[in-house]
Amino acid sequence: MPHTLDPNLRRALAERVRYCHEMGIYDFYRRGPRVSESATVAAEVDVVSSTSQELREEMAARKPAVVARIAEEGIFETLTPKPEHGVADPVAALKLIREDLGDCTRCKLHKQGRKQIVFGVGNPRADLMFVGEGPGADEDTQGEPFVGRAGQLLNNMIKAMGIRREDVYIANVVKCRPPGNRTPERDETETCSPFLMRQIAVIKPKVVVALGAVAAKNLLAMNASMSELRGRFYDFMPAGARSSDPSWQGTKLAVTYHPAFLLRDPRQKGEAWKDLQMVMKFLGLEPPKKSE
Numbered sequence: 001m002p003h004t005l006d007p008n009l010r011r012a013l014a015e016r017v018r019y020c021h022e023m024g025i026y027d028f029y030r031r032g033p034r035v036s037e038s039a040t041v042a043a044e045v046d047v048v049s050s051t052s053q054e055l056r057e058e059m060a061a062r063k064p065a066v067v068a069r070i071a072e073e074g075i076f077e078t079l080t081p082k083p084e085h086g087v088a089d090p091v092a093a094l095k096l097i098r099e100d101l102g103d104c105t106r107c108k109l110h111k112q113g114r115k116q117i118v119f120g121v122g123n124p125r126a127d128l129m130f131v132g133e134g135p136g137a138d139e140d141t142q143g144e145p146f147v148g149r150a151g152q153l154l155n156n157m158i159k160a161m162g163i164r165r166e167d168v169y170i171a172n173v174v175k176c177r178p179p180g181n182r183t184p185e186r187d188e189t190e191t192c193s194p195f196l197m198r199q200i201a202v203i204k205p206k207v208v209v210a211l212g213a214v215a216a217k218n219l220l221a222m223n224a225s226m227s228e229l230r231g232r233f234y235d236f237m238p239a240g241a242r243s244s245d246p247s248w249q250g251t252k253l254a255v256t257y258h259p260a261f262l263l264r265d266p267r268q269k270g271e272a273w274k275d276l277q278m279v280m281k282f283l284g285l286e287p288p289k290k291s292e
Helices: 007-022 037-061 090-101 137-142 149-160 186-203 213-220 259-264 266-283
Strands: 128-132 169-172 207-211 234-236 251-256
Touching: 090 186, 128 186, 128 213, 149 259, 149 266, 169 186, 186 213, 207 213, 207 266, 213 234, 213 251, 251 266, 259 266
Parallel strands: 128 169, 128 207, 207 251
Antiparallel strands: 234 251
16 A cells, blocks of 8 residues: 655655755665665655755855765665766767757747757867856857857957867756746756756866856855855866766866856956956966067
8 A cells, every 4th residue: 555655754855855956966766665664764754854954054054165966875876877978088978968868858948939959069178168047049049059249258258268169168057048038947957957967077177167147056056146156166076977087076166257247237347357367277278468
C-alpha cells in the first residue's frame, strides 16, 4: 500500500528540492531503505529539515566562495551520464551537447515566438567565457549571442582587454529569446541552465564573467545586489556537470554589468572597466597600446 506523506514532510521536501535547484542541482537519486520504511521516513524528515537550514546558513556566511558541488554524501549517489562524458576534444563535446539539446521543447519558450535556439559561440578552449541573460531579437534572428547593439559594446569591451571576440566563448543562461526580451522566468532558467553548466565543464575556462544580475544570480545561486556581487572572484564549479579532465578544479567567476545596461546608463562603463581589469590581471592580459 503506497505511503502518504505527511503534509509537513511534503512541504519540507519541496523546500529542499527548491533549494537544490537554486544551487544548480537538478538530478536526484533515491537511496534504498536501510532498516524499515518508518525509520527511513523519519530519517528523511531529519535530513530535510535540519540539513537544508544548515546549508542555507553556510551559503549565507560564505558568499565569496560558491562551490556548486554535491555536498552530501549518500543523498545524491551519481550524476546522470551525459553524451560528452569521456570526450576530451571540446569541439566534439560541445557538438554532442548541442545535439542533446536538439530542437528543444523542454520549457514554454519554444512556443512563445522564438525563431531558433542560440547555443553559444567562440573558442571551445577559451580561457575567458562571458555569460549573459538570454537572446534578444537580433540574436534570435542570427542564431548567435550578442550580435545587436549590446553585442557591439561587448565586442569593444573584449577588444579593450587586448583580445578578440574569437578568443573567448559567449553564451547565455537561456538559449531561446523570452518574448519582448522579458527577464527569463525561474522555470525557464532551471530547465535551460544545465546545458550551460555542461558547456562550462567542457570549455574549462579560467574565468567566467557573468554579465548582469540575472546571469550572476543564476550561476551563483545567490540573491544579492550588483554592488554586493561585483568586485571579487568566486570559486565556481558548474553544478550537475562533469569535466573530461578530472584534474580541473573549476573556474573563477566575476560579475559585471550587462552591456545593455551600460547602453542605458553609460556612467557605469568605468565601473565595468574596473571589473574587466580585475579579470585581465588574473589572466595576465595587457590592454593594447594606443597608437600615437
